[in-house]
Amino acid sequence: MLQSWLNRCKHLLAICVPVVLTLMLGACHSGHYPQDHEQLSEDERIVIRFSHVVGEETPKGLAARRFAELVKQRTSGYVEVQVFSNSYLYKDGEEIDALLQGDVQMIAPAISKLSELVPEWQVIDLPFAFNETEEVLDYVFSPVGQELLARLEKKGIKTLDVWDNGFKQLTNSQRPIQKPEDAAGLRFRIMPSEVLDRQFRQLGAQAEVYAFNEVFQLLEHEQIDGQENTLSNIVSRNLHYLQNYITISNHGYLGYFVIINQEFWDGLPEEVQEVIQTTMDEVTEWQLQLAQELNAQHLEEIEACQCIHVTYLDEEEREQWFQRLQPVYQFYAEKYGHQYVDSLPRFKDADE
Ligand code: LMR
Numbered sequence: 001m002l003q004s005w006l007n008r009c010k011h012l013l014a015i016c017v018p019v020v021l022t023l024m025l026g027a028c029h030s031g032h033y034p035q036d037h038e039q040l041s042e043d044e045r046i047v048i049r050f051s052h053v054v055g056e057e058t059p060k061g062l063a064a065r066r067f068a069e070l071v072k073q074r075t076s077g078y079v080e081v082q083v084f085s086n087s088y089l090y091k092d093g094e095e096i097d098a099l100l101q102g103d104v105q106m107i108a109p110a111i112s113k114l115s116e117l118v119p120e121w122q123v124i125d126l127p128f129a130f131n132e133t134e135e136v137l138d139y140v141f142s143p144v145g146q147e148l149l150a151r152l153e154k155k156g157i158k159t160l161d162v163w164d165n166g167f168k169q170l171t172n173s174q175r176p177i178q179k180p181e182d183a184a185g186l187r188f189r190i191m192p193s194e195v196l197d198r199q200f201r202q203l204g205a206q207a208e209v210y211a212f213n214e215v216f217q218l219l220e221h222e223q224i225d226g227q228e229n230t231l232s233n234i235v236s237r238n239l240h241y242l243q244n245y246i247t248i249s250n251h252g253y254l255g256y257f258v259i260i261n262q263e264f265w266d267g268l269p270e271e272v273q274e275v276i277q278t279t280m281d282e283v284t285e286w287q288l289q290l291a292q293e294l295n296a297q298h299l300e301e302i303e304a305c306q307c308i309h310v311t312y313l314d315e316e317e318r319e320q321w322f323q324r325l326q327p328v329y330q331f332y333a334e335k336y337g338h339q340y341v342d343s344l345p346r347f348k349d350a351d352e
Contacts, residue, residue, distance in 0.1 A: 046079045046272060048260075050106040051095055053087040053212045055236040059165055059291035060108055060256060061085050067283045074275050081106070092211035093192070100156055105264045108163055108256040112193040118151045123340045125195040126329060127251045128322040133164050133288065135345045136253050144343045152257070158265045160258045160277060161284040164291040165230045167250035171243040172226030173219070176311045178247070180324040189215055189227040196228075196252075198328045219243065230254050231298035232291070240308045247311045248299070251321065258284075 050068065055061050068081035090098045095107045096116060115122040123129070123139075130136050139145050140162055149159050170177055170188075177183050184204030190196040192209045200207035210218060212233070218224045219242040226243065228251070234240050258280065265273065303310055313321065333341045341347060 040077065045077065046268065048079065048081045048106055048264075049084065049089070049104040050081050050108075051084045051089040051098065051104045052108050053090075053092055053095065054085065054233060056085050058232045058236050059287055059294055060163055062290060063163055063283050063287040064108065066286065067279060070279045070283065071275060074279060075272070079272055079275065087211070087213040091213050099259065099261055102261055102264060104261075106160075106258070106260045108258045110165075110191055110254055110256055112191040112196065112254075114152065114257060114259075115193055117155050117157070118148055119194075120148050120151075120336045120340055122193050122195040122332065123336070123344070124253055124255070125193045125199070126332060126341070126344070127199050127325045128318060129344050129346065130167075130253050131250075131345075133166065133253070133255070133292070136255055137162060139343065139345070142343055144340055148340075152259070153262065156262045157259045158262045160260055160280045163256040163258055163284060164288050165232060165254045165256065166291055166295040168228040168230055168252040168254050169234065170226060170228050170247040170249050170251070171234060171239060171245065171308070173222070173242075173244050174225050176245050176247070176309055177249075178311050178313070178317070180321050186225040187223075189218060189224050195328060195332055198331050199252075199325060202325055202328055215239065216242070228252065231295045231302065235298040235301060240302055240305065243308055245309045245311065246302060247313065249313050249318075249321070251318075 048071075050064055052060055052064060056065065064081075064083045064085070068083050071079050071081050084104075089095075089104060090107075092109075092113060095104070095109060096113065098104045099107050111121050111124045115125075124136065130139070140149070152159060170183070172183075172186055172188075174186055175182060180203050183200070187206045187208060188200050189210045190200065190207045191212075197207045197209075208224060210224075215227055215229075216237050216239065219227065219239060227239065229239070233254075234246075240246065260276075268276070302308060329341055
């Protein structure tokens with residue numbers, strides 16, 4: 001994976017990918033993979049079940065499909081990635097167990113959800129900690145990030161790459177939220193993360209953990225007032241039609257670790273591991289671009305739909321929110337260690 005990070009250098013990627021793919025294709029034709037997958041029975045193929053909880057047209061859904069198609073093509077169908085979207089197989093709270101038990105081989109949960117296994121990963125949930133995706137990637141591949149990834153590996157999980165979904169926005173049914181105190185008294189759905197819980201409590205609001213596939217109904221039946229999510233998750237679920245107000249707060253990051261069961265991975269032939277990792281690195285480059293394009297496109301849709309009132313935070317307001325949420329940072333640092341907070345870009349840059 002570290003290698004995949006180096007591939008972020010576009011020039012290097014432009015040279016490496018075609019070369020590696022040519023080699024891989026060469027391998028296919030020189031007999032490493034059977035030539036025609038139609039001839040193979042299910043038992044003769046390698047089947048990878050890849051489960052996720054969002055729609056097909058989201059950055060994660062589209063990337064999972066592209067990955068499956070490319071792997072199939074590059075192995076002449078010898079490796080088949082079966083993608084199950086929309087919580088069809090497993091929902092939040094189930095998919096990590098399913099991966100660990102080998103019921104599915106790949107998932108791509110939000111990093112917040114992996115804090116169930118390595119709670120320190122809640123560092124990514126700290127509000128206003130990052131300004132752009134690049135900063136998150138730098139953090140993940142920094143020494144502290146590598147240390148936390150190694151902890152996931154000890155739990156039987158290999159991380160193949162990081163997929164992006166951008167920054168979360170706040171929606172609610174009650175009032176425009178411009179200042180931190182505007183959120184007071186409201187009930188929000190959150191992903192399972194103590195940091196997210198503290199974030200809302202610090203604003204005087206309530207936070208309740210629910211699976212992603214429950215959010216539409218919860219809002220429809222007014223069991224909660226609001227939620228925080230990326231524009232692609234909001235628009236793909238039509239949540240903006242159920243809410244009256246959205247704040248373009250970009251207050252928290254939502255990305256995914258694309259992970260595979262370590263034991264399953266270790267059992268794969270080396271050349272299959274290579275196709276999977278190379279293809280994943282290539283799809284990841286494409287996915288990062290796609291996530292940003294889709295979020296920009298969805299913002300235009302939201303601004304044009306006249307179905308929801310849009311509030312924006314300027315830099316000064318973002319700083320006020322950040323100051324107000326300082327106790328969440330203190331909570332995290334005391335519970336999990338100052339080193340994870342000190343390595344965040346805004347503190348690290350201040351030290352340098
Ligand atoms: C959520 O639960 O809101 C998100 O993690 C869903 C997803 O996978 O993007």
